[in-house]
Each structure stands twice: as structure tokens, then as C-alpha cells.
Amino acid sequence: MLGILPLKEAIEKAEDQGLDLVEVSPNAKPPVCKIIEYGKFKYAAQKKAAEARKKQKTVEVKEIKFRPNIDTNDYEIKMRSVRKFINAGDKVKITMRFRGREMTHQDIGVKVLRRIREDLDTTVKIEQFPKLEGRQMVQVFAPNISDKVNNKSEKRPTPEKD
Structure with a gap:
């Protein structure tokens, strides 16, 4: 020095x-x-x-495909994988695929996307609102960063004073 x-x-x-x-x-x-x-x-x-x-962690965009007339069990299985991706810190692209006459009933697809959004609630933020791209409707969710910060602070053990 x-x-x-x-x-x-x-x-x-x-x-x-x-x-x-x-x-x-x-x-x-x-x-x-x-x-x-x-x-x-x-x-x-x-x-x-x-x-x-x-x-550095690279954020991947994982895609999960839904159909408008999805059964409840299929829906739950796909939602489980959506939650797994969100908890891992990845973005999730939900694709609602329409076939044939389903294009005339896009409101059913919007309802399913709304249900997904409600089920995920505060764990995600919406990065892209539902948008029609050809025969499919797409919505992108990203993990809620403030929620992760809160979880990390809760996990830290506090030193105990005698």
C-alpha cells in the first residue's frame, strides 16, 4: 500500500x-x-x-399445449407440469390449439386460459396476454420474482439468542 x-x-x-x-x-x-x-x-x-x-441461469421458455375441450384429469396433469416449470424459474408458454370448427368457439379456449391464470394466481406474472396466432391462442407466464424473494427470506434460519 x-x-x-x-x-x-x-x-x-x-x-x-x-x-x-x-x-x-x-x-x-x-x-x-x-x-x-x-x-x-x-x-x-x-x-x-x-x-x-x-x-448465470438462462431462463428457458417451456411450452405446454392445451385443447379447448380438455378433460379435468388431463388439465390437472398439465397444470402440475406448469407449476413445476414456474417453480424452477422458467417461463411457460401456454398454447391453446384449435381444430376445425373449434375456431368458431374461441371463447371456450379463453375460458380455459382464464382458469389457468386463476389457478396459478400469485405465483406468476402475465408476460403476454392471450393472443391468436393462426389456429392457436398463446399466453406466456413468467415466475413472480417478488414471490421467490419472499420464499428465500422465509427459508433462512434466524440465529437464536439465549
């Missing part, structure tokens, strides 16, 4: 030691620099960036 030095003096000290003067945080007042080997600094920065990329 050398403290605050003029730029020329810091460069001279770095050259005397046979190292480089590397600016670590340019936005700080005064800017923070280190006297280290530049190659090692770049290598450490690359490793840190790779580790950050590794820890």
Missing part, C-alpha cells in the same frame, strides 16, 4: 520493480491503480468473467 501518489512517480516505481501500473477502478476519486504484471491481471479478469457467466 503506497497511498496517493502522482502519476509519474507511480509509473517510475512500477518500472523500478519491473512490473506494470494497472488502473483497477478508474471511476474512483482518486483513481485506484495497482503495481502488478498486466498479463496476470488480464488472466484474473478473464477467470472472474468466466465464473460469472457460469453462475
Whole structure:
């Protein structure tokens, strides 16, 4: 730790030691620099960036297809998988497929989508409202982030004081 030095003096000290003067945080007042080997600094920065990329979770969009005249048991099974995807942190795309004359009764499909929305209630936020795309109606749900934060805070054990 050398403290605050003029730029020329810091460069001279770095050259005397046979190292480089590397600016670590340019936005700080005064800017923070280190006297280290530049190659090692770049290598450490690359490793840190790779580790950050590794820890990132990619959000996938899972698709589940429904039909307007779905039976209650089939509905429950599909809803179980929707909940599983939402709890895993993935977005869910609900596709309501219409065949033949079912296109004239789109209101039945809208009712099923409304029922799905009511069953999921507060665990999701609606990312895309029901939209007709050709012969299918699509709605996208995303996990409710604030709900996940609340669940994590509840799971943490509080230290007990005697």
C-alpha cells in the first residue's frame, strides 16, 4: 500500500520493480491503480468473467399445449407440469390449439386460459396476454420474482439468542 501518489512517480516505481501500473477502478476519486504484471491481471479478469457467466441461469421458455375441450384429469396433469416449470424459474408458454370448427368457439379456449391464470394466481406474472396466432391462442407466464424473494427470506434460519 503506497497511498496517493502522482502519476509519474507511480509509473517510475512500477518500472523500478519491473512490473506494470494497472488502473483497477478508474471511476474512483482518486483513481485506484495497482503495481502488478498486466498479463496476470488480464488472466484474473478473464477467470472472474468466466465464473460469472457460469453462475448465470438462462431462463428457458417451456411450452405446454392445451385443447379447448380438455378433460379435468388431463388439465390437472398439465397444470402440475406448469407449476413445476414456474417453480424452477422458467417461463411457460401456454398454447391453446384449435381444430376445425373449434375456431368458431374461441371463447371456450379463453375460458380455459382464464382458469389457468386463476389457478396459478400469485405465483406468476402475465408476460403476454392471450393472443391468436393462426389456429392457436398463446399466453406466456413468467415466475413472480417478488414471490421467490419472499420464499428465500422465509427459508433462512434466524440465529437464536439465549
